[in-house]
Amino acid sequence: MNSGGVVASLVILLVANDNELLDCVCKQIKFAGEQAGRVSVSIGLSEIWSTYCIHRDDYQLYETCDNLDQSSPTLPAVGRLVPTTWDMKPFRHADELKCGFVTEKIRGLTVDAAVQLSRELSCHIAANCINSYSVQGSNDTQWNLTTLETYTLWDPIIWESLEAVQRITGATTARDMCYLRHPVNLPELSSKQPGMLTLTKKSKLAPIGSRRVTAPHDVKEFQAVVLEELSNYWRDNAQLLSFGVTHVSRLLIPLAFKYLSKNVSHEQLDRWIEDMKHVRDMLHTKLRGWERDVQYIRKQIANYTLEEDKETPGSYILRRPVLNDHLLDYQEWYLSFRDDFSAQCEQQQPKASEMFGLADAVYSFYRINWLRTKYSPSVRDIIDEKWQLEDKSSAVLNVDTDCLQLLADVLEHPTCPLEDLPPEAVQQRLQCRERLWADVVQRSAHVPVTSYLAYTQRANVNLCLLAWMAVNSFGVCQDVPFSIVQSVHDARCYFDSPDDQSCLESNTTDAICSVSRAVLLLKCREFSFHKSPELCAVRYYGAGRYPSGFEVTWTDPLRGYVKPTKRTLSYKESLYSVTLKYKNFKIDRLKSLEISFVVLNILFRFLTAGLYMHLPHLRNLPGKIFLSFQITGIVQILCSEVVYRMAGVPDLSVMVLIDSALTFLSCIWLNLFCYHMYACVRHLRLPNELAPAEASQIFRRQVLYALIPWSIVCATCIALERAARYYLIYSRIIFLGAISLSISFNLVCLGLVGTMYLRTRNSMQQLKIYRKGKFASKKELVFMSVKTVILSGIGIIIRIGFHQVQGVAQLVYCVHIATMVQGPLLYVFFICNGTTLPILKKRILACFNPDISIPEQDLCSAAERNLARRKKEQAVVAESSL
Template sequence: MHPAGAALPLLALLAANGTRVLRCVCTHTAVLKAVDGPFALSAGEHVMWSKYCNAPRRYYLHGSCETLDPPSVAVPAVARLVPHRNYEWPPPPPPPPPQPGSEEGWRCANGVVGLRSLGIDEAYQLVEDIQCRVAADCIDSCSARGLADMEWNVETLKTDHLRNTILAQLLHAVRSTTKAIDERVICYVGRALRLLHVNGTALEDIMAAHRELLSSNLRDAAQLFSLGATYLSQLVVPLAFEHMGNHTTHQRLDGWIKDMERVRDMLDRKLKDWVHDMHSVLEQIPTYKIEEDKNGTEEYLIRLPLLSHRLLIYHVPQLSFREDFGALCKEQQPQASQMFGLTDALYTFFRTFWFQHVLGASFHYVNTVEEEWQLEDRSNATLYVDTGCMQLLANALDHPTCPLEDLPPEATEQRERCRVQLWNDMVQRSPYLPVTSYLAYTQRAKVNLCLLAWMAANSFSICQDVPFSMLRSVHDARCYFDSPDHQSCLGSNATDAICSVSRAILFMKCRDFFSLKPAEKCLVGLHADGSYVKMFNQMWREGDFEADGKPTEITLSYKDSLNNATLKYKDFKIDSLKLLEISFIAVNILFRFLAAGVYMYLPHLRNLPGKIFLCFQITGIIQILCSEVVYRMAGVPDVSTAVLIDSALTLLGCIWLNSFCYQMYACIRHLRLPNDLRPAEARKVFCCQALYALISWSVVCAASIALEKTSKYYLFHSRIILLVGISLSIAFNLICLGLVGYMYLRNRNSMRQLKIYSKNKFGSKKDVLFMSVKTVILSGIGVIIRIGFHQAQGIAQFVYYVHIATMMQGPVLFVFFICNGTTLPLLRDRVLGWFNPDAVGPGRELCSAAERNLARMRKELSLPAESSF
């Protein structure tokens, strides 16, 4: 008879009621072996005993010695999760004779009889079929009904029979899941070995059969992982209570439960990351290809795509919750170290006995070839990101918060906003962003790409509450690097994309940013009866990967350089020079208003150049009010809009200087003084000049706004347009002033050739100083110097000094444009006239008002004649 022919009826008999009938049969076999000796077992019973009932499986828990050494509660708690033997020992007392209708007893008795009649081949077939059915049976029967969303409270935990009942169901579910995973792995390995070493079978048939076998194995494993992860997370609270919380006072138990539930949620998030990745691996199985291994020792090999199970090695092998948060949360919860240590141990149990066991066996017996991601090392790549968000990342690492504390809603919203902002900055992929204003300098920070990835993906950072899927991270990173203009291929949303891509960049493309490994770890043996024994300490093997460990020296040096160069100036500015800065801003605004008032008050300054210079002053006042008062002190508008306004007003100020310098050139070119124009003609020319200035300014600003507001990809181009506009405007000023100087030198040389000499010099030293400073101000060289400082990295404090120095522009303009030999005496006389109306100033010595009016009329009549001449 074919082996399967006798095994199948017995399989149907033993598989009923889950594993209870099998346990009964195994217990009967154990008693027979103990009483009559191993030779009393038949061939079928011997195979059943050695391959299923007493199949050895050792369980070892490894982790940091601090977590596992006594008086740690992690080891005794996790020891309770080890599956029991498939038989009861010592055996229970003999049951009474089966009662009519006792289905289970009848099946056990018939199973024992049927097993004794099997031959070796039939018994092996029976055991393999049982092992292959355990997983499916567990998926249907191992669940603890109604406990998936269990919420613990004081009454449930304090009531022993309620707590013990629920805990027993959860422990049974986890133990059964572990046993089912063990048996499913043995089933898969046996079938895979036979399949891959069958001679005379077409490669296509082997490939299809193995792919189906692998998919079936991983599909069952994924369902078991998903089921077991839920109950493993639910075990955190009752296990912790029995091993550390049962002495907590009734008054403090509410807070203790709340803290433990947060620890449970942290573990659940980590476990669900593995489950999500396993389902992602299942989606990739159809793309696995099997081919002949011509160079290897195996007969066949599997060619893996990039998104394969091999990416799961980048999951952290051990949690570091205890190391990261134990001391940090001690004030919030005195038992925090024990809480996090238990969580770390449960995670290690999950990863080692479930995932690592399944994945290691699934591909252990065949060679694999991986697809390489053709992307160079990114350790030296840089880009520009939002300074405020970088400051948030730095603060999260320098001053981490305990995850058991309640974060204010504003902090959570700020983290989400920064994740979106940093992703937008990363999408722009700009290694350099031109700075057109001081606000732009404070807005952008040049950062190393790998440093940004490390700061974002760190345990303390803004991504700690974002689920982690390694396959999705690599998929998103590949989309980011290979399809820069098509972000629709991302698997993550805009809020989580920075976290997803950062993890893949850090783990796979940043060789200088690998984390340090702990010096040693401990190994503890766990037994089926709940006992345990410490085995030994062992060093980390080469190849172990600790993703969330301590940063390397290179990482810390990058972070320190970022703090010193770009971020520290914010604290420096606010803490040390805030009062000085406010004082300079106030003085600047005051003197600009005084200068503008003088130009509006004195008649001889209300000529064409005076009106243009007045527009320059008003523009400067508006710029200071917008950038230094409204934004810096009121916080509106947003920083990007404030930068755009500040840059646009800087450009407008330069354009007003263009008009002023052109008027200087036109006056000397046509040998005409500014006061020669009649008021009506001066107004007409000024309107034309203002129209030309505003049209050119509007065109540049409209182009910048359209680029920046249409898409964030064009922020770089927007800043370039403004920077080019400012540079061209200043270049025009320099050309005009250069032409004025050239014409002066040419006229002086011409007068010398005509032998026309004068005893009067060009001016005194004071006049030369005034003219030199005015030339520098009118040329806009100071604007170029200020913007040049903004482009530099690593000199943030000096940039701030320059920024404060520019606040003295108001007093400088007042001194050099008002306090001269022409304007200041006239202003003084007009001010003194308020107090003494009868006083006669210089040039006003005529006898009566009638004579003064007659002189003014004669002067006005003589101007047209001179002009026509």
Template sequence: MSAEGVAAWLLALLAANGTSMFDCFCNQSANRELSYSEEVIGLDYCSSHRFYSLFEICLKPGPAPAWMAAVARLVPVNSGLELPQPELEGRWATGDEGCGGVLAAIHELSWEEAIELACHLVCRIPADCIDTCSLQGLNDTEWNAESLTADHVRRPVLSQLVNAVQRITTAIVASRRCDDYQYIHFGADTSNRTALKAKVQVRLESFSTYWRNSAQLFSLGVTYISQLFIPLAFEHMGNHTNDQQLHEWVKNMKHLRNILDTKLRGWLHDVQAVSELIMNYKIEEEKDQPGNFVLSEPHLYDEVLDYHEQQLFLRDNFSALCENQQPQASQMFGLADALYSVYRSFRFNTLQTLPYAITNTIDEAWQLEDQSNATLNVDTDCMQLLANALDHPTCPLEELPPETIKQRQQCRVQLWDDMVQRRPHIPVTSYLAYTQRANVNLCLLAWMTANSLSICQDVPFSITQSVRDARCYFDTPNNQSCLESKVTDAICSVSRAILLLKCSDFYSSERVKHCSVGLILETKDRYGSLKYISYDERRPTRTTLNYKDSLNRATLKYKNFKIDFLKPLEISFIAVNFVFRLLTAAVYVYLPVLRNLPGKIFLSFQITGIIQILCSEVVYRMTGVPDLPTIVLIDSSLTLLSCIWLNTFCYQMYACVRHLRLPNDLLPAEASEVFRRQVLYALMPWIIACTVCTAFEKTSNYYLIHSRVIFLVCISLSVAFNLLCLGLAGYLFIRNRNSLQQLKISTNNKFASKKQLVFMSVKAVILSGIGVIIRIGLHQAEGIAQLVYYVHIATMVQGPLLFVFFICNESTLPVLKNRLLALWYPDIIVPGQELCSSAERNLANRINVQFPTAEISL
């Protein structure tokens, strides 16, 4: 047979029978001298599928872990090596149609013909596997203690699955080799550009076919990896477990299988997404430069796979957490990491540069903008949940309570809602409002959300979907219909893309030290062996260590918005504040001299403060009713009402100085009528502001900032009005005093003592409401929970201050003391009552230069 006839015969044999006819060549050529053609076939077809690598954390010196032997069983072998040597010799005859004929024919091939045959052999492997590697009837296998311990059930199924995974793994690697051949033989002639365009189009189609076939094979491999995970682990690390522990072992392995399947499904989604998008590659002629062709490549598609996580690190992250629950946790997690690494280590070809083709990426500029300094306003309960999840991670093998799962899902929805609306800083009008919302760095939020210990463990990590979702988020923030992820998964997907592509200060690609582990096929071992063949240690740089430390420190400020060890102190201050406010209100009700118009207004201010304490600090803290947003609305509205009462009080002070009229000059009926009118004036703007804020806040969370701005503006205007009234009152007093001095009117009585000046100054500060603005301003110190908590505790001293400066003065305290003494000792004669007639007492009051009641009211 001529050389051309030999090559044609081998190709015909390959087309008719597949690659199985050539497997004996690999076995027969192991220990003999080969010709050039045999070396080509041996190198390209036989040797290229016997070595696979994975990346693992370097093991400590000692015995090899059990998972190494388990992974070694998945090393692909040629079908011919699965049979004993005598059976091989019997199966392959020495005639022209048998192994001897194949060996002789390959020996006669030229170098070029051997390369062509090797190309056809390698390309036939994935094609055959797509048709024959799929298994039927194994999807319903439910692994439990009974089925695992039954050898006649477990071993046949595991054998089929292992064999299928071996063939699929071989086919995936062969598919890449086949595409390499396609590129090598591309050899485009640049002289004829029309022919070049057609040839490039053929190359694009073959490249698309390569990705599509690889994705199909990869899907099968992921399916079977998940199915064989439990029986494979049982044979190598679970078969010595006693019956009592076996049920718990199977339960934990099912959880771990679901985790592995979730991780592999994310990688599979990426491969499938790229295979679909590569079909959109187009070659077009440039309009400005006829004869030059442009290859339009979709945005990042195959290159973005480099951002995908290369290792799981389940063993390092969770082994210690799960030791109590499962003593073999380290081995179990090691097997999951290794199986993931085997499939994740497959490298897929990219489209190499084509002649006269300029690769353009579409809309790539969006990813170049660094978002490391961007901030976002989010729900603090969810931030607390993220911080707690990172600070106190749980073993993933545990079954989380349904309420915990529901809480995590609700937080994912809430955080996504916050991210979509991109709320800026929301003004804080109370301490409760501070505990409701928090400003967080966007990249830090993405890191806390997408961390492997956080709330996204059950969401597959697909970098291609994350990129799509992130582009949707950044390009069309008000229209999220383009998102592929579910609402409950969107925050996880977008956070991963933000962290990888937009946070240069928060993401580091440095890895801890790792070793390259080779899976090597040896003929003496049917399943092959697994050994360390190279050692590649990359220690984390100082920059990486500082980066990780900064992230851990950054999350600390979102922990414990309530400081536990300060809780007794807080309760004590709240109780003291409530008691003294109640005492102050009781004194104003008890003393007739304080029941004038300013006294009634001040009493309304006190009652409002008491109600605010009862609602915010007692009822809500004890029962949790109503919900936090509602109680924040109530607390803010009562703060505004307190400021409005101060407005009315300060206006009465200004009116008294302006008209030179004392509060007691009004008759009781007239005072009551004026008070009712003042109450109406105070409640009207308060009701309007509260109604508008409630409407904004209850309509949609998006309008939350509007309600807070309205409250803050109203409180600020109220305080400004207080300052204006107090300033006008002071100005009028100074002007009147100067006028009296010009009239040469003099007196020996001083204006006031130093103690009285201090009391009046402190009263003016309290009545001005400056303390409310200072407290709100300090509450804006986002991220420093302990400082804001101290401010909150400090505001609880307002009750004692009001009692001291409004009751314990030289005018009110003696009156109160005399009234109380009169209750205990009815016969005692108090000062001012020793005269024998009311006429004399009235005369004494008229000539008295001091007016205690006027001073009390002012």
């Protein structure tokens, strides 16, 4: 039999019985080496020893030095997951006979045959492991106190998973060796035959061979070979990882029960098991991210290209897209469950620190042994596509403050993850992620604010800060598996194709989490640094053995480790203290002042409106329009300051629409008032010259004119906001534009009135027409100036202008309180004047003294007044006589 046939027979024999014969061969080689004084007794045995035997006891666990403790049960628990080495396994006599036969066969192999055997053997170990397991799922055993006390780690139902994770760990190492030690050979240019290339491909199922192809097709054919090898490699990794993740999730609870529940009372075991299930689910979510990454990487192999290096003929360059295995470096190298959640869960579960510590250690152990080594063909250079996107540390978005408040509250007041969140809290987090994603897709850096309530509805936030708040350990994204490849894919889709959201791999609920992780890790240089704390390593030597001391072995930066910088924390603090703190009007020292101003505003507005309805000389056309303005203001204050803030209805977005609509309606009433003021001056006609019936008819027509544009604008804005959240900015722009246009109209009318007054005064001076008194006193000029400012709506523009400012919520809040003095101002400057105040004073005095005459009720002569007084006196005498 030739060497190829011998190698194939040996491979089949060695892997036929779960590698037990190969473990026995390692024992035989060690025994032979001890007898001969050296290990490498022959070329074949030396090759097997170096490629298989001495690498089977090199398993490490990396963790932060603070979390590694000699007395912790975590170390022996993780040791149970370490593959048992060949020197710890017993063998039956029949196996030892086969072992001796195989050892002698290997001893006689040539160098080429021994090399081929090592490669074929490492490849077949992984393939045999994949073919051996068919996993039913991670929840086929419902662990409870009865099942855990019945089974031990040696029972078949548990031993199956324990043996599986051990074999998968060994198979992963063997699979890496299969490709790393024996990669696909690259073709080289033949100097003797120009235009011809030699393409050599080592097959893992056949002896080493070669074939020759013509030059124009060599690179393409070799690319197909390389990509096939890469695809097979990542296919095997995906299968092994999928099996491993499932078995680890199945095994974690009985493993923890074996090593962590010794000091737990029997009464507390039920609660301990339920809490351990939460920890298992948290770990499973993390491990699923690995599984997704490996599957995505395999899909991307088809986008790899191989080309000949023009500068170095005979050498090749492998070009890879952004989505390649290089991104796996951004997967977390170790978890921080213990540091993050132990304090929150200590009261509920005294063993929480050990539970989280076990999950952290299991994750770290498999991160270093399942997801560390990556294979690439032996090309001259590997060039990765660059993601052409600038640093996003200064990017700003406008988002929903309710969601932002939720993110801040989660960070400020974290809860224990072992507790089941109420269904409404879970739904709130899901809805928040959807709303945040809608805000991110909208990409608006600022949404125009037309009311103080709208200021509390939207907030400008830094994109990197938002990403950190969302994906923080205490954030709202912890139930979403972290796949770095999917995250980068989603982020590129978002930034490069903003109008094509169909390219997203994530659904709408998870998209904000996916994109935020990629942005934070790759495009937020000033918001996080990747300097990891000092790590310690525990080296296992099989069967759970480890040394008594820990050695600091790794202090290099880890890409997947994200720690916020001082700038991140300062941004967060300023966001929470300046913007979110005032979202619900929570400035404690101004609370009483604000309430007082609101009460005075409402009281004086009601008083002013009542006087306009009661006093006859104010019930003219301008008075009716001003009364409508007052009623609109009263309704607006009652809705926003009383109903919404006290009763909480309607919801904030609806209340913002109502508040903005009433602000716009107030501006329309001012338009009508200013227009009639202009018309009266232009036509030299006083408002009181209209008959009551004519004034009412004109007023009804003016109300119709006012409601038509108001209804159109309101209906358009409501339709936009109800159609989709993407149109929120357009709705606010329409309201802001309508209000600005309305106030501009007021300013034009008042400007025309002032121009006509100046022109008339100049004409009278030219005609040398003089009057003894001045046009108006200083008090009257002040009154007219303030009235002009109020009627122009400049105050509304100033208030809205302050609302556009972000990050100065305290100042905006003070401006909001200042606007509450509008009610007293309207009373003083529209009632307390030389015409209305005397009438009001006499009416009030007439209530106490009937003899006081009211100007509009004066009789025609003194005789009539005397007659009326005499009749009144006679009536009093008659009553007294009765």
